[in-house]
Structures are given as structure tokens and as C-alpha cells.
Amino acid sequence: MKISSIAGLLALLGCLAACSSGSSGNASGSTGGSGTNGGSGGSGSGSGASGNRGLPDTTFAPDGVIENTLDYNKIVVVSPQSDGKILIGAMNNDQTTSAVIRLNADGSVDSTLSDPAIKNIPNGLYGGLYDVAADANGRIVVTLGETAIRRYTATGVLDDTFNTVESNLISNWTPFWSYAITVGQDGAIYAGGHGTVQGFTPPSGVNPYAFLQISDYGMPPDGHMLGCSNYSNYVTTAGWQNITHLSLLPTGALAFTINLEKSATSGGGTGVGRFSQPASCTLDGTYGTNGSGVWSSTAFDVVDALFETTGSVDLTTGESLVHIDPTGKSMTSTDLPLSGGGITRAPDGRYLVAGQYPPAGKNSMAVVYYSYSNGGFTPDMSVGKQGVITIPVSTALGYPAGVGLRAVYTPDGSSTVVVGSMQGLNADGTAVEHLVVARILN
Numbered sequence: 001m002k003i004s005s006i007a008g009l010l011a012l013l014g015c016l017a018a019c020s021s022g023s024s025g026n027a028s029g030s031t032g033g034s035g036t037n038g039g040s041g042g043s044g045s046g047s048g049a050s051g052n053r054g055l056p057d058t059t060f061a062p063d064g065v066i067e068n069t070l071d072y073n074k075i076v077v078v079s080p081q082s083d084g085k086i087l088i089g090a091m092n093n094d095q096t097t098s099a100v101i102r103l104n105a106d107g108s109v110d111s112t113l114s115d116p117a118i119k120n121i122p123n124g125l126y127g128g129l130y131d132v133a134a135d136a137n138g139r140i141v142v143t144l145g146e147t148a149i150r151r152y153t154a155t156g157v158l159d160d161t162f163n164t165v166e167s168n169l170i171s172n173w174t175p176f177w178s179y180a181i182t183v184g185q186d187g188a189i190y191a192g193g194h195g196t197v198q199g200f201t202p203p204s205g206v207n208p209y210a211f212l213q214i215s216d217y218g219m220p221p222d223g224h225m226l227g228c229s230n231y232s233n234y235v236t237t238a239g240w241q242n243i244t245h246l247s248l249l250p251t252g253a254l255a256f257t258i259n260l261e262k263s264a265t266s267g268g269g270t271g272v273g274r275f276s277q278p279a280s281c282t283l284d285g286t287y288g289t290n291g292s293g294v295w296s297s298t299a300f301d302v303v304d305a306l307f308e309t310t311g312s313v314d315l316t317t318g319e320s321l322v323h324i325d326p327t328g329k330s331m332t333s334t335d336l337p338l339s340g341g342g343i344t345r346a347p348d349g350r351y352l353v354a355g356q357y358p359p360a361g362k363n364s365m366a367v368v369y370y371s372y373s374n375g376g377f378t379p380d381m382s383v384g385k386q387g388v389i390t391i392p393v394s395t396a397l398g399y400p401a402g403v404g405l406r407a408v409y410t411p412d413g414s415s416t417v418v419v420g421s422m423q424g425l426n427a428d429g430t431a432v433e434h435l436v437v438a439r440i441l442n
Contacts, residue, residue, distance in 0.1 A: 053382065054389040057415045057439035060107055065393060065438040067422075072099040072117065073433040075421040078342055078406035081134045085110060086408055088419060089132040089142065090435070097122055098129035100140055100152070105410050107417040107439045114156035122147070135183040143178040149191055149214065163218030165191075171223035172198045176210060180256075182246040187216035190278060192243025192256055200229045209241040209258045213278055228281030234289050234296040235260050235269035247307035254278040255313065257305045258294075269298040272305075272313050272324055288328040295328040304342045304406075306351075314372075316340035316353055321370065321377055334377045337386040338366050341405030341420070347413055350380060354405040354418055357390050365391040365420045365436065367407045391438045393422055415439045 056064025072090040076098070079087040084105030091098045100118040102110040121129060121142065132142045138154030149165040152158055167176050176195030183189050195210040202208040212227035219225070231241055240261040247255045258271040273294035276284040283293025300317040307313055311326030318340055322333040338355035345351055350369050357366035368388045369380035379387025405420040418438045 052441045054384055055441050056391075057441050060415075060439040063392075064440060065391060065436065066107075067393060067434045067436050072097075072101065072119070073421055073435045075419070075433075075435065076129055077131050078408075078419045079132050079134075080344060080406070080408045081138075082136075083138075084408075084411040085134075086406075086417065086419060087132045087134060087140065088435075089129045090421075091123065091128045095123060095128060098142075098144070100129075100132055100142060100156070101435075102140075103417070103419070103437065105417075106415070107410075107419075107437045112155060118142075118152055118156045121150070130179045131181045133181050133183050135187050135189075136185055137187075139187075141181055141183055141189055143181045143191055143193075145179065145193075146175065146177040149178060149181070149189065151189075151218070161217065163220075165212075165214055165219045165225070169219070169223050170212075170225050172225065173210075173212075173227070174198065176212065176225075176227075177242075178212070180243050180246045182248055184248050189214040190246055190248065190254060192246045194240060194242045195229060197227060197229045202229065202231050203233075203238075205238040206231050207240040209243045209256075211243060211246065211254070211256070211275075211278070226279065230281075230283065232258060232271045232273070232292070232294045232296060234292055234294055235271050235298065241271075244302055245305040245307075247305075248278075249274075249307065249311060250309055251311075252277060253284060255307050255311075257302050257313075257315070259301050268301050269296060270300055270302050270315070270317075271296040272315070272328060274311075274328065286327070295324055295331070297331075303340055306343045306345060308345075314343055314345075314351065316343050316355075321351070321353060323372060323377065332375050332377075334370075336368065337379075337388055338368055342407070344406060344408055346409040346416075348409075351377070352407040352409070352416065354407040354420065356405070357388055364393055365405060365418055365422070365438065367391070367416060367418055367440070389440055391418055391436075391440065393434075393436055393438075409442070410439075413442060415441055 072092050074091040077089040086103040088101040098121040102113045104110050130143050130145050134140050140152040143149050146167050151162040170176055173195045178191040178193040180192040192211040194207050208229040208231040210229040212225050241258050243256050244259050245257040249255055254275040256273050260269045271294045274284040274287045276282055285291045288294045303316045303318050305315050313324045315322040320333045321336055324331045338357040340353050340355040343353050350371055353368050366388050369383050370377040383389050407416050407418045420436050421433045422436050423433055
């Protein structure tokens with residue numbers, strides 16, 4: 001099923017929700033949907049997960065899947081919020097502008113966001129939107145690479161109480177490009193990427209990884225921003241070192257991942273590090289290799305990262321699922337039966353990895369479910385072969401885009417929402433990407 005516009009998608013979702021009002025649930029103990037788009041939700045008196053687990057949630061759409069060709073289909077990031085809603089950062093098909101779309105926890109489009117998307121965010125010369133996050137008040141922060149860091153209200157209006165951080169105007173950075181963001185409970189924003197603070201001299205050929213700490217009001221009048229640069233010679237001493245993921249831990253430490261861009265002289269690599277206190281710019285000497293504050297590997301690049309409250313980190317690398325212990329001194333890994341994308345952890349403790357299946361060839365979106373115990377990941381075979389659930393999509397579509405794939409439990413635990421973009425062709429043979437949202441029963 002294809003929808004030609006956001007308005008059309010909303011109309012369909014509203015109809016689906018209204019028409020399913022009072023329908024019985026399909027999963028044991030489910031309380032039904034909240035009726036965000038007009039329906040009151042089902043009673044949840046279904047037959048239980050053992051018979052329905054992995055099946056399409058037909059209360060969401062007739063086949064559990066909605067495909068649409070919106071103006072913004074090239075998904076860059078999918079970011080779950082603490083309230084169960086899902087932020088999607090995307091670019092239009094010619095990659096000239098970016099947008100943020102917000103889904104309700106059940107996978108339907110959130111019509112309370114203006115238009116109902118933040119549209120026409122201008123992309124810079126070297127790309128567009130890289131990351132999106134929401135603060136405790138629902139305000140939406142986006143980072144635009146070398147261009148700017150902006151904040152919008154919870155309804156999608158540019159926040160005039162926030163002084164937009166213009167990357168080229170930061171007085172003590174030369175230059176700063178941001179690729180990852182996270183927001184603290186106090187509204188402070190942490191942006192990671194690469195750049196150099198005045199007074200910091202990296203080795204020759206190194207573009208060091210870096211982060212900024214931005215106050216609730218944004219860029220100060222003098223443009224002088226708090227932050228630091230560093231580099232990891234445990235990955236390599238040359239190349240571009242970019243912070244790709246950030247997370248504030250309950251201890252106040254700032255955890256991060258770095259990727260080294262591959263080049264003619266560098267094979268790439270991955271680092272996972274921790275600043276003991278962000279404001280101190282001091283790496284945690286108890287973490288990582290030889291007290292460096294960084295665990296590293298030259299064997300793979302990170303696709304996605306999940307930072308646990310315990311301090312452990314789980315990574316998808318495309319081919320593997322990697323677990324790094326809380327000290328950053330040891331790791332375990334397992335091969336993925338799919339080409340991995342986003343990783344999340346469900347309330348029941350299982351890990352969900354979204355990706356493309358089979359890993360090569362024309363394929364469907366898929367989710368693989370894992371549990372972790374005794375130092376290793378075990379696939380949940382109750383959901384299907386190798387723990388994999390495949391999601392059928394239009395035969396006109398081909399390869400899913402790995403960076404934009406993510407699976408998220410609904411708050412009541414009855415369903416899993418899977419978001420991704422699929423490459424396909426228009427009737428005239430030109431390439432197009434489709435935003436695909438699916439819901440499957442748990």
C-alpha cells in the first residue's frame with residue numbers, strides 16, 4: 001500500500017484507528033491502542049503471544065505495513081523518545097533539505113507536530129541532518145553537520161528562546177562538525193563530531209574527535225563554547241575521527257563511540273570511550289585499554305550503539321552484534337543472520353536488531369530478537385528461524401537502508417514498531433526511497 005503524501009498517510013491512519021475502535025486485541029493481555037487518531041482502541045482479549053508472535057498487527061494496517069512516498073523518505077536516523085514516541089530524521093530524495101517526522105508509540109504519524117513534520121531544514125555543503133533528539137520537555141534538537149545545531153518546540157516551531165549554534169561562528173573551534181547529539185535532564189545539549197579547540201594540537205594528519213556542551217539557551221553571545229578535542233591512537237594515528245553516538249550515563253559520565261573514516265591510507269576502526277565528567281574533558285582512566293579511556297578495534301565500524309545504564313555498550317557492525325563490558329576491557333560478539341541496522345532493548349530485556357534479510361540480494365526488512373546471559377547473545381527461536389521475523393514489503397522495493405532501520409516496542413509491550421526506508425523505482429525508472437512503518441505482534 002502506497003500513500004502519496006503525509007496528508008494522505010494521516011487520513012488513512014485516522015480511518016484505520018477509527019474503524020478499529022472496539023476491536024478485540026491480538027496479543028494476550030494487550031489493552032489495545034490509545035485511539036490517538038480517533039479510535040478508542042481494542043479490548044486486548046486475544047489469544048496470546050505463542051500463537052500470534054511475529055504476525056502482522058492488522059489493527060495498524062490490513063497487512064501490518066504502511067509504505068509511503070513522502071517528500072522526505074531518505075531516513076538518516078530513528079530516535080525513540082522516553083514517552084514511547086519515535087523521531088525520524090530524514091532527507092528529501094535529492095538531499096537538498098531535511099525534515100523531522102514524529103510517530104506515535106503505535107507507529108502512526110503524530111499530527112501534533114506542525115504540518116505534521118518539521119520541513120525544509122536546509123542541508124549544508126557536506127550533508128544534512130545527522131542526528132535528532134528530544135529533551136524532557138519534548139523540544140526537538142537537530143544537528144546539521146558543519147552547518148548548525150537547532151532546537152524546535154514540541155509542536156515543531158523553531159524555538160526562539162534558543163540561540164542557534166552556527167558551527168562556522170564558534171569562536172574557539174576550527175572547525176566543528178557535529179554528527180551526534182544527546183540531551184540532559186537539565187536541557188543541556190551535548191554534540192559530538194570532530195573539530196579542534198584553540199590550544200589543542202593534534203598529531204599531523206589527525207582530525208580529532210570532539211564534543212561541545214551547549215547550555216539550555218544555546219550559543220553564547222561571544223561564541224565561546226565549552227568542549228574539548230581528543231584523539232585515539234588506539235584506533236590509528238591518522239584520519240578523521242568522528243564521534244558517532246553519545247549518551248549521558250546515570251553517573252554523569254559521557255559515553256561515546258568514534259569511527260575512523262576509511263581512506264587510501266587507513267583501514268578504519270571503532271572506539272568506545274568515556275569522559276568521567278563531561279565538563280572536565282577528562283577521559284575515564286578506569287575505562288578501556290591501558291587506562292586510555294577508550295576501547296578500540298580495527299576490525300569493524302559501528303552502525304548503531306546502545307548504551308546501557310550499567311555502563312556496558314552493545315554495538316551493531318553490519319555483520320555482528322558486539323557487547324562491551326562496563327569496564328571497556330573485554331568484548332563478546334555473535335554473527336548476525338541479517339545485515340544489522342539499529343539496536344534497541346525491549347522492556348522485557350530482549351534486544352531487537354533491525355536489518356535487511358537475507359543479508360545480500362533483494363530482500364525485506366527484518367527484526368532479530370536476542371537475550372543476553374553468561375557472556376553471550378542467544379537468539380529467541382520462539383519468534384522464528386534464527387530468531388528472525390521478516391516483514392514483507394512491496395515487490396517494487398529493493399534494499400533497506402541500514403542506518404535508518406530500527407525496531408521499538410510499543411509501551412504496552414503488545415507490538416513491535418519497525419521503521420525503515422526501502423530503495424525502489426518510480427514508474428519512470430528513477431530511484432526513490434519509501435518510508436516504511438510496520439507493526440508486528442509480540
